[in-house]
Amino acid sequence: MDLDDLLQRYFSSTDLSKVSPDVLASGLERCQVDLGLEKDHGKRFALCALLYMLGSAPDLEAAFKDADDREAARNFMDLLEASEGEEQGG
16 A cells, blocks of 8 residues: 555545645544454555554554564554654754
8 A cells, every 4th residue: 555545545635734634533534444444464554554653543452463463563663763763863
């Protein structure tokens, strides 16, 4: 799943700075519903990652039944946090 495609699908724009708060809230809700319905591991991971980046990360225990999938999501979150720390410090 491509980030621009996800943004366009859920928020009707690839530029979130142009999205109204109502559209953002609605898109986040639809993304969360789709995460709950999605069976494909890769697509679930992409939806979870998008929600995390937008500050609406689901509980990993609820989002991923498989321990390896939860660990991959935690690794992604850790890498993202580390890269944000480098940008701020650097």
